[in-house]
Amino acid sequence: MNILCVGDIVGKPGRDAVAALVPKLIEEHDLELVIANVENAAGGAGIIPKIAEELFSCGCDVLTTGDHIWDKKEVLDFLDQTPTLLRPANFPSDAPGHGFFVIETKRGKKIGVINLLGRVFIRYNTNCPFEAVTKALKEIYRQTRIVIVDFHAEATSEKIAFGHFVDGKVSAVFGTHTHVQTADEKILPLGTGYLTDAGMTGPFDSVIGQKKENIIERFLTTIPHKFEVATEDVGLNGVIFTIDDKTGVTTKVLRIQRRL
Ligand SMILES: [Fe+2]
Numbered sequence: 001m002n003i004l005c006v007g008d009i010v011g012k013p014g015r016d017a018v019a020a021l022v023p024k025l026i027e028e029h030d031l032e033l034v035i036a037n038v039e040n041a042a043g044g045a046g047i048i049p050k051i052a053e054e055l056f057s058c059g060c061d062v063l064t065t066g067d068h069i070w071d072k073k074e075v076l077d078f079l080d081q082t083p084t085l086l087r088p089a090n091f092p093s094d095a096p097g098h099g100f101f102v103i104e105t106k107r108g109k110k111i112g113v114i115n116l117l118g119r120v121f122i123r124y125n126t127n128c129p130f131e132a133v134t135k136a137l138k139e140i141y142r143q144t145r146i147v148i149v150d151f152h153a154e155a156t157s158e159k160i161a162f163g164h165f166v167d168g169k170v171s172a173v174f175g176t177h178t179h180v181q182t183a184d185e186k187i188l189p190l191g192t193g194y195l196t197d198a199g200m201t202g203p204f205d206s207v208i209g210q211k212k213e214n215i216i217e218r219f220l221t222t223i224p225h226k227f228e229v230a231t232e233d234v235g236l237n238g239v240i241f242t243i244d245d246k247t248g249v250t251t252k253v254l255r256i257q258r259r260l
């Protein structure tokens with residue numbers, strides 16, 4: 001089976017890219033499941049119920065997030081009611097929402113999806129993501145051996161160490177958060193598909209999605225700037241993992257970079 005994982009969707013341009021390109025990719029690659037990171041989908045920061053619904057209707061099955069999950073307060077109740085919209089599993093247990101979910105696809109395949117947040121250069125003091133994945137897997141294994149992890153983290157070293165830690169325990173790991181796609185797609189020794197960062201879905205003529213002039217000005221002056229999503233050179237970044245249904249092992253990793 002083929003599973004598409006979409007890198008951080010940024011604002012309206014990112015949503016436009018999803019609407020135009022995800023249905024095409026579903027058809028071209030006969031996708032079993034689409035997972036998309038939506039932490040920047042609402043105006044570049046956070047996610048709201050209306051936009052989550054819009055992305056589900058474009059073909060996204062499970063939405064993951066990261067450090068921007070709390071930016072829009074409208075999402076708090078919706079998170080509890082929507083197990084296919086995840087927040088990192090290593091937040092405290094009193095946080096709203098769910099950190100992992102087992103979804104059953106249209107063809108009846110069960111796939112576990114786990115969302116985790118790194119701890120290196122990340123503003124939240126979360127629980128250990130390595131411990132959290134072990135805990136989540138104990139529950140998920142009761143239903144399936146096919147498991148995908150979105151590890152939302154800044155440091156490449158933390159993501160690579162995590163990939164090796166879960167090698168052979170999950171089907172695939174894709175990184176998110178940096179908005180820059182890495183070219184290190186691989187299958188780890190025990191069969192886990194891996195990509196350090198899936199990249200960004202949004203305006204590429206920008207500084208990680210925001211208007212470049214504003215960000216340059218901030219570096220020159222240190223003055224916090226207005227948050228403005230850029231508009232030009234829009235596209236989708238992601239990765240498709242081909243997974244053996246029976247064993248849960250990844251047999252192929254294909255990076256995706258499409259322009260509108
Ligand atoms: Fe992030």
Ligand SMILES: [Fe+2]
Pocket residue numbers: 008039040066177178179
């Ligand atoms: Fe992001």
